Amino acid sequence: MLLVRPDDLVAMLGEHRLDVQAVYDADEVTLRVPDMGVLGFGENLDEAIDDLLDELRAYATRFFREPARFMATSRGAHAAALLRFALADEGEQRHMLGVEEPESEAVPVGAK
Amino acid sequence: MKTPTWDEFREFLKHDNWEEDRATGHDFFEKTLPDGEILRTHASRSSSKTMSPGRFKAILSDQLRLNEAEFWEILRTKAPAPRPSPEPEPAPASLPLWLAQAIEREVGLTREQIAEIDEDEARRLLVEARSTPRD
Numbered sequence: 001m002l003l004v005r006p007d008d009l010v011a012m013l014g015e016h017r018l019d020v021q022a023v024y025d026a027d028e029v030t031l032r033v034p035d036m037g038v039l040g041f042g043e044n045l046d047e048a049i050d051d052l053l054d055e056l057r058a059y060a061t062r063f064f065r066e067p068a069r070f071m072a073t074s075r076g077a078h079a080a081a082l083l084r085f086a087l088a089d090e091g092e093q094r095h096m097l098g099v100e101e102p103e104s105e106a107v108p109v110g111a112k
Numbered sequence: 113m114k115t116p117t118w119d120e121f122r123e124f125l126k127h128d129n130w131e132e133d134r135a136t137g138h139d140f141f142e143k144t145l146p147d148g149e150i151l152r153t154h155a156s157r158s159s160s161k162t163m164s165p166g167r168f169k170a171i172l173s174d175q176l177r178l179n180e181a182e183f184w185e186i187l188r189t190k191a192p193a194p195r196p197s198p199e200p201e202p203a204p205a206s207l208p209l210w211l212a213q214a215i216e217r218e219v220g221l222t223r224e225q226i227a228e229i230d231e232d233e234a235r236r237l238l239v240e241a242r243s244t245p246r247d
Binding site: 019020021022023024025026027028029030031032034037038039041044045049055058059062065069070072073074075097098099100101102105 | 140156165203208209216
């Protein structure tokens, strides 16, 4: 058994950014985290983001209720990202979804 | 593409032997495959509402790991699907979340218009919008 302070654990886990994909239909938006098989639903993007956050919280709760069972499957690869997500406050959780444009992808203003 | 109502989706889960995960909360379901892999899904309570094609494809590819024909076959036969599926549903067309948000806010496309463009087109439209001088 090893005890680690939550803020030390957050530092050890480092930054995690989930790959979140948006699927558009005429009257609905669906967000996917393909690696985890987690989906968020909404009638617009903001609703879908809120729903995805709830779905990820539910998945993290489920995962860490029976970690050995989940770690024995391909879902074991989700452990670090889910733990980081579970330790994050709501603002950090939103940041993990990649709502902000990554610097590596930045489309400069005025560049044509 | 024919899409199911949430009632039909729940009926599918029953025939495909998914179990409700009551500890996580209502309406979460799990299915453990013979190799130990765990599938998870979440059924909406909007019982008679039909889901959109993109959403149905996402559920099939990311959560059920079946194709559309297999889904309807389970509802018809009321028997679980053999897994792994020989031909799971391909993932639906999608955009990275940051790009989708930028396209909505900076380009001003509607959901219907965004549904019709691919990632390359979305990036092109974003560059174009950012290159246009604002008054």
